[in-house]
Amino acid sequence: MKNVRGLLLSLLIALVATFAQCRYVASREQSLLYDSEPLKTLVATRDIPPHVRLDETMVNVVEVPRRWQQPKALTNVDEVIGQITSVPIFGGEQVVATKLASVQTEGLALSVPRGSRAVALAVDVFNAVGGHIKAGNRIDILGSFDFGTGDKSDLRTLTVMQDVQVLSVVDDIGTITARQVQRLPAEGEVPDPDDAPPGPAETLQSLTTITVAVTPTDAQKLTMAQEIGHLTIILRSLYEAEGPTELVPATVQSTLGIPEQVRYKGRPSYRLIEGGM
Numbered sequence: 001m002k003n004v005r006g007l008l009l010s011l012l013i014a015l016v017a018t019f020a021q022c023r024y025v026a027s028r029e030q031s032l033l034y035d036s037e038p039l040k041t042l043v044a045t046r047d048i049p050p051h052v053r054l055d056e057t058m059v060n061v062v063e064v065p066r067r068w069q070q071p072k073a074l075t076n077v078d079e080v081i082g083q084i085t086s087v088p089i090f091g092g093e094q095v096v097a098t099k100l101a102s103v104q105t106e107g108l109a110l111s112v113p114r115g116s117r118a119v120a121l122a123v124d125v126f127n128a129v130g131g132h133i134k135a136g137n138r139i140d141i142l143g144s145f146d147f148g149t150g151d152k153s154d155l156r157t158l159t160v161m162q163d164v165q166v167l168s169v170v171d172d173i174g175t176i177t178a179r180q181v182q183r184l185p186a187e188g189e190v191p192d193p194d195d196a197p198p199g200p201a202e203t204l205q206s207l208t209t210i211t212v213a214v215t216p217t218d219a220q221k222l223t224m225a226q227e228i229g230h231l232t233i234i235l236r237s238l239y240e241a242e243g244p245t246e247l248v249p250a251t252v253q254s255t256l257g258i259p260e261q262v263r264y265k266g267r268p269s270y271r272l273i274e275g276g277m
Contacts, residue, residue: 035065035067039064040062040063041062041064041074041094042079043059043061043092043093043094044059044060044089044095045058045091047089048088052085053083054080054083054085055081059080061075070094071096073094083102084100085099086099086100108167108168108211111167111213113213116165116213117213117219118167118213119212119214119223120209121209121222122208122209123210123233124208125208127230127232128210128233129235133166133208134166134169135167136165138164138166138240139234139235140159140161140163140233141159142158142159142232143158143159143229143232144156144157144229145228155252159245159247160222160231161222163243164213167212167213169208170208210233
């Protein structure tokens with residue numbers, strides 16, 4: 001009887017040990033299968049320096065075991081198109097999110113094409129297509145200049161630049177509260193009562209700062225044009241063919257049919273006086 005009990009106890013212990021071993025082997029097998037599961041992962045096709053905008057030729061999708069996939073590794077090519085490398089990425093290395101930055105986080109400099117310069121233009125909404133210009137649009141820049149001498153004016157409007165890329169647009173809308181706008185009469189001009197400073201409920205004209213990308217030479221020309229003339233921004237169609245259009249400058253005679261030179265009355269200048277509430 002004692003031998004039977006001992007045999008049963010031995011069998012029970014063997015069964016428990018076998019069951020435990022099977023459970024352990026099964027769990028290890030599942031763990032190994034999980035760790036070895038192939039996952040799609042982006043890797044660099046070549047060495048990529050920092051501050052480079054990625055395109056589809058710089059990355060490739062490969063399968064790596066789950067245990068070898070790095071944290072925050074990217075898996076879709078579309079995720080990296082247009083992103084900027086913040087540190088070097090070597091060929092064959094996994095592309096992870098921590099090594100990339102977007103244009104928004106890195107600032108405007110990454111949006112400026114190679115060989116171009118960013119120039120800001122301050123215009124009001126009436127001279128900027130009513131505020132409908134957006135980043136990425138293409139524009140033409142018109143300038144009105146007075147080539148006259150003495151008491152005779154020779155006002156001409158011409159196209160300063162064509163097919164210019166817009167990098168960013170920032171609206172600056174001010175209010176007249178705690179501010180006064182005083183018109184400065186031109187030399188020898190009698191102040192007009194209608195030009196009195198607006199009341200506290202009136203609103204200042206909305207200003208728009210448009211930043212464009214131009215060549216270094218055009219940056220000089222554009223700066224000079226802002227200093228000596230009055231600029232107007234016009235929006236190009238998305239369906240417009242690239243390249244300049246031959247235009248003849250508009251004059252008073254070609255516009256109004258007046259052969260004589262007339263004195264152009266420029267836009268009123270305004271002095272901004274800051275005051276306390």
